Amino acid sequence: MMADFPKYLDLLPVKHVSGTVRLPGSKSISNRTLLLSALADGKTLIKDLLFSDDTQVMLEALKSLGIQWNETGVANEYEVNGANGRLPRQEADLFLGNAGTAIRPLTAALAALGGGDFLLHGVKRMHERPIGDLVDALNDAGAEIEYTENQGYPPIRIHAGNIDRHDLHVKGNVSSQFLTALLMAAPLMARSHDVTIHVIGELISKPYIEITLNLMRSFGVEIEQDGWKSFTLRKGQVYRSPGVAHVEGDASSASYFLAAAAIAGGPVRVEGVGKYSIQGDIRFADVLEKMGANVVYGDNYIEVSHSGALKAIDEDFNLIPDAAMTVAILALYADGTSVLRNIGSWRVKETDRIAAMETELKKLGASVESGEDWLKITPPEHINDAAIDTYDDHRMAMCFSLASLCSTEKRGATIRINDPQCVSKTFPEYFQAFKAISNK
Numbered sequence: 001m002m003a004d005f006p007k008y009l010d011l012l013p014v015k016h017v018s019g020t021v022r023l024p025g026s027k028s029i030s031n032r033t034l035l036l037s038a039l040a041d042g043k044t045l046i047k048d049l050l051f052s053d054d055t056q057v058m059l060e061a062l063k064s065l066g067i068q069w070n071e072t073g074v075a076n077e078y079e080v081n082g083a084n085g086r087l088p089r090q091e092a093d094l095f096l097g098n099a100g101t102a103i104r105p106l107t108a109a110l111a112a113l114g115g116g117d118f119l120l121h122g123v124k125r126m127h128e129r130p131i132g133d134l135v136d137a138l139n140d141a142g143a144e145i146e147y148t149e150n151q152g153y154p155p156i157r158i159h160a161g162n163i164d165r166h167d168l169h170v171k172g173n174v175s176s177q178f179l180t181a182l183l184m185a186a187p188l189m190a191r192s193h194d195v196t197i198h199v200i201g202e203l204i205s206k207p208y209i210e211i212t213l214n215l216m217r218s219f220g221v222e223i224e225q226d227g228w229k230s231f232t233l234r235k236g237q238v239y240r241s242p243g244v245a246h247v248e249g250d251a252s253s254a255s256y257f258l259a260a261a262a263i264a265g266g267p268v269r270v271e272g273v274g275k276y277s278i279q280g281d282i283r284f285a286d287v288l289e290k291m292g293a294n295v296v297y298g299d300n301y302i303e304v305s306h307s308g309a310l311k312a313i314d315e316d317f318n319l320i321p322d323a324a325m326t327v328a329i330l331a332l333y334a335d336g337t338s339v340l341r342n343i344g345s346w347r348v349k350e351t352d353r354i355a356a357m358e359t360e361l362k363k364l365g366a367s368v369e370s371g372e373d374w375l376k377i378t379p380p381e382h383i384n385d386a387a388i389d390t391y392d393d394h395r396m397a398m399c400f401s402l403a404s405l406c407s408t409e410k411r412g413a414t415i416r417i418n419d420p421q422c423v424s425k426t427f428p429e430y431f432q433a434f435k436a437i438s439n440k
């Protein structure tokens, strides 16, 4: 996107890290808050919105749908004029990059508002990321959504259609974003009757549903929950602007700096998330504790320090799929073999992350085995210098920067990060922030 990035970036071994990082806004909270603000009545002042590819495509999409918003002049502060449960335009061509948090909720919202003629598409990889479970749920309820290229994948076209069912059914084992999308759209369907959304089978990535419910509540809508099986919205509830909405720092982005401290000493403090965060990924700090690091939680910060070898870990990471990628790098510095389990969703994200992680960890000298939904990593004695391919996946670039760090036991490597611009999906300034905590 914006800043100039070189073709590759060479990171030299870093002996020690320390300092404070002010986190960029949470991607998950930013894009939900933008959509809820657009659907609410009244104006919402959004503070600390994330500035990145994923939020830019959401902002542009809202503009194409006729929603008025502006920057206030204060950094990362936006004012959105809510359209009170309607959208000014009935047709639009929406380019949504590779932002799952944009295309999925917008699909459900546009269908719930009666459709029209909307084309939703993105980059090549977006067209390989499934959306069929969401489209099935909406079409079964009366929407008219068609695939313009491959069945089950964007691009999609949303025609005029009327969602008239009171019960919707959605699968939750491929992405939780499908359920999130239906929940956020439910108040647009439930004007004169209750709506219940039933989850078919297993639901993955549950903490993201908690973010959704939390933010809906702050916009005045309460959902009644029957465990993780069904979610009911009582009729007549509409989104009301809270006036001001504050976006927390991104807990997934925090994982890189906290991991850096666990590997190379610290203390490193991240500001913008703390013990009251609504993001599941702050549980990454619990993983660091298990691996032997010291963690201190403040109201608005988390701080990590550590010395000595990290303990290997064998755990189910279904609740924190994004931060779990950072654990794969920590495994390089652990005292034995680590196993990451129940991470099958990695295969349908920015790239096939299980395959990409395995290939690139092997370049560093690690022994790696993988299965459909797991990864087993045995650390190398020495981390090899390597040129890391990033697969247009921001998290691959951010994770592998950490392999340049020296722990008390192990020297970090010289790491070439190819195509580093991919970090702009969620964290355009990542490498500057990483450099700022690095002491050569």
Ligand SMILES: O=C(O)C1=C[C@@H](OP(=O)(O)O)[C@@H](O)[C@H](O)C1
Residues within 6 Å of the ligand: 027, 028, 029, 100, 101, 174, 175, 176, 177, 180, 204, 205, 208, 321, 322, 345
């Ligand atoms: O709802 C969200 O904000 C997200 C949900 C998760 O996806 P899945 O539910 O597909 O695992 C996560 O990986 C993604 O980065 C953000």
Ligand SMILES: C=C(OP(=O)(O)O)C(=O)O
Residues within 6 Å of the ligand: 098, 099, 100, 101, 322, 349, 350, 395, 426
């Ligand atoms: C999976 C991710 O993104 P998305 O919101 O596009 O699903 C991610 O950021 O790791």
